[in-house]
Amino acid sequence: MSPLVPYDLRCEHLATPRGLNTSAPRFSWALRGTGVERRQTAYRLCVTQSSGAPLWDSGKVTSPRTQMIDYAGPVLPKDAILSWTVTVWDENDTVSAAAEPATIFTGLAAGDWQAQWIARYFVLPAGREVPADNPYDNRWQARPADYLRRDFSARAEPVRALLYVTALGLYEAYLNGQRIGQDVMAPGWTDYHRRVDYQVHEVTDLVRSGGNVLGAIIGEGWYCGRVGHNQRRAGNHYGGRPAFLCQLHLTHADGSLEIITTDEHWQTRQGPICYSDFLMGEMVDARLDITGWDTAPGPLPGWQPVEVFVPDPAAPQLDAARMQPAREVARLPATFSHRTANGAAIFDLGQNIAGYVELSVSAKAGDRFTLRHAEMLDAAGEAYTANLRHAVATDIFVTRGGGRETFKPRFTFHGFRFVEVTLPEAMSPDDIGLVGIAIQSDTPLCGEIETGHAQTNQLLSNIFWSQRDNFLSVPTDCPQRDERYGWTADAQVFWKTAGYTMDVSAFLSKWMLDIEDGQSPDGAFPDVAPTKPLNPYRLTPQPGAPGWGDAPVIMAWEHWLRYADKGLLERYWPALEAWAAHIERANPDRLRRQAVYNNYGDWLSVGPASDRTLVATAYWVRVADLMVNIAGVLGHAGRAAHYTALGQTVRQAFAKAFLDADGHLSGDTQTAYLLALDFDILDAPASARAATRLVELIEAAGGHLQTGFLGVRHLLPVLTTIGRDDLAVAMLLKDTYPSWGFSIRHGATTIWERWDGWTPDNGFQSTNMNSFNHYAYGSVGEWIWSRLAGIDTTSTAPGYEAIRLAPLFDERIGMVRARYQSHRGSVASHWQFIEGTVHWTIDVPANCIAHVALPAGWRRRHDHADGWTLGSGEQSYDLERI
DSSP states (O other): OOSOEEEEEEETTBSSOBSOSOSSOEEEEEEEOSSSSOOEEEEEEEEEETTSOEEEEOOOEEOOOOSOEEOOSSOOOSSOEEEEEEEEEETTOOBOOOOOOEEEEOOOOGGGOOOOOEEOOOOTTTSSOSSOOSTTOOTTOOOOOEEEEEEEEESSOOSEEEEEEEEESEEEEEETTEEOOSOSSTTOOOOTTTEEEEEEEEOGGGOOSEEEEEEEEEEOHHHHSOOSSOGGGOSOSSOSSOEEEEEEEEEOTTSOEEEEESSTTOEEEEOSEEEEETTTEEEEEGGGOOTTTTTOOSOOTTOEEOEEOOOSSOOOEEEEOOSOOEEEEEEEEOEEEEEOTTSOEEEEEEEEEEEEEEEEEEOOTTOEEEEEEESEEOTTSOEEOGGGTTOOOEEEEEOOOSSEEEEOOSSOOEEEEEEEEEOOTTOOGGGOEEEEEEEEEOOOBOEEEEESOHHHHHHHHHHHHHHHHHEESEEOSOSSSSOOOOBHHHHHHHHHHHHHHBOOHHHHHHHHHHHHHTOOTTSOOBSBSSOTTTSTTOSSOOBOOTTTTTHHHHHHHHHHHHHOOHHHHHHHHHHHHHHHHHHHHHOTTSSOOSSOOSOOOSTTOOSSOOOHHHHHHHHHHHHHHHHHHHHHHHTOHHHHHHHHHHHHHHHHHHHHHHBOTTSOBTTOOHHHHHHHHHTTOSOHHHHHHHHHHHHHHHHHTTTOOOOOHHHHHHHHHHHHHTTOHHHHHHHHHOOSSSSHHHHHHTTOSSOOSSTTSEETTTEEOOTTSOOSOOGGGGGGHHHIIIIIIOEEOOSSSTTTTEEEEOOOOOTTTOEEEEEEEOSSOEEEEEEEEETTEEEEEEEEOTTOEEEEEOOTTEEETTTOOSEEEEOSEEEEEEEEEO
16 A cells, blocks of 8 residues: 555635536645655546545546546536545555545536525515514614515425525524534625525434424625725615525425425515614624424414515526535634723633634523724724724613523624623622634644744734634624725735745635626726725726735735636636726826725835836736746747736836836835735846845835835835845844834734834724734735745645745744645754754655755755755754854
């Protein structure tokens, strides 16, 4: 048996796809094996049906490929559960054991859907009768959640039952009293006027012969609840009420299929969720609980018929979910801190999160518990919520009485570390249990890293948590205030960092479609995606600024380097070309002055402001160069030549417009030189002068950075490129303002939006924009991973087929231990100073090679080499200074 072992099986980037959007899905796997120089020389893919009958056997295929292998069997059956596995042969032609089988739900085609959209009848403006004067009244006109049910009789226990389900808004589905699945905030955020994702769950064990009850609770969510910061149009961006759609397929032993759908036979009523809204919060009055609503077949009092309807402007396309669902991913017990001046109890999670709290309590009927959420406390120890702007972020629970009760919101989330709880009189903070629950799109964690420097470790933790807290269906800017948009520039500067922390391959596959859905007819990509809430009065999306609209080009290339997914480049090449043409048409003089829209520049920089036309034109060079690269991958030689020529003419225009005789760039800012150097815009002499000037500016600022969102990503990589690793490490470790360490010194557990979000001299920054959970400045993580740990991709053999191992050794750091789970296997780098020398252990996945490049002034002790290539396996080296 071969020591090679295939594992981590993925189909369309997912461990278990719950529905497919293609007839030819792609298969991938990782490899591990003992020893060195392990290689795959052949593979055999086998796909079987749930009955055990074979569907496709590739046979032995002589190939080292492990990534993105197309299905080539018979037409895939719909409404099916398949399993697949792979065996491989090694360099000695010895076969491996078969991998642990993985599951695929094939899902439904458009023509398979029989279900109809249903909703509670339309009552304006807040989903309740008026005048009402009942528990569902609230000053925000947030809707109560709608409860839906239908009983049905199954003629026998099925051999298989699959539930296909989605909503316009948010849903939880129930069958015979059991909640189905563990997803939260399902089905996620898309442009609901174009498409909505559906989920599929196997529910065979929940269906019984005879009477059954299928039910759901639906809330407003992104569809008709409040999203964004436009108070003139705070909600109802896609519609005025949530809606539900599902289809239950019961396959019987005789092969017959029984289908239960959403239709006119369903009923609805309101229950204990008095309202739920992302920004306002959720109120639950447990006295209004509905006993047996999801378990008792037959008519129940107080229920009304649903309305069957077609959503405006048309029924959305139904797509299988392309990414992992959002789930609860961490539980953090809250610790009582103190009482405020008004007697409220402050609890501290010790970590800024996105999610909600679970409250457990014994109280009498009608007792009211009010929970306000905040990221920070003010000087008086009160919950600081001014930075939430119009978000109220308050949950309310009214107890039923009669024993221990638990409250947990269903259809809202908050960004917070602290919870202010207003308790009933005579109740102590010790009388309640409070646990913070973090949620995120459940992207697999793929990176573990630790250094010998405590502040750097906290920085890495802050980066991780800001990514976790903001990767919820889309990569949002912040989870707490009245915004929560999928800003594209924030994401693109962070995308390489994001890929080290979590597997974002499926996440981008979904979000790129959101971005394309927001592309204007003239080719402009949007500032945010999904686009509707940003400027709801436009008939077309808000076009993207330089660095923002450019994001899809940048992220598509990063995706290629990390995952070697040519399919994504092919799929979006026309959209990328349309964007590139949009810029080119508007700027015939090759300076990017036109079609720059909300030209944000180097957003939230400190110090001198960068020339926005310079920043925009520099990004145009970057777009042109990446289009050359992508065209090369796709074999479009003519287009590659076009973008090569374009890049040269924009470079010439840049130098002519922005470079003076002394070698200074317009604005003379750190960001100006960083972009010019990292995007390779200037000729060699001018680049040398730019490097010198960059260092002069940093030294003049006391060794501090003066960059914003667009500049910060390039700071430490450029310093390393120009041979100033010493300065890069010094800036990483600095803890005075402005720096990464400054916020950590003052207790940050996530990345702040602003370098001066809070300072001892000035207190809190402007309440108009001051998030304490904003990942953009966490883009420094890519340098920590790729240069300190030294693990990086190569463009010649992407997806870690060939790995670049180029660490930096610095005694101020002392040690780095990193392991990254690539799609091909596990890559590790662990170095440590020992009495002035470095001991370095590396691990290269089977079937891969690594190119080692030691930093200047270092060599391998036994043969004095400073660079070499090696195959797979774990190997250790002693390194010394020259």
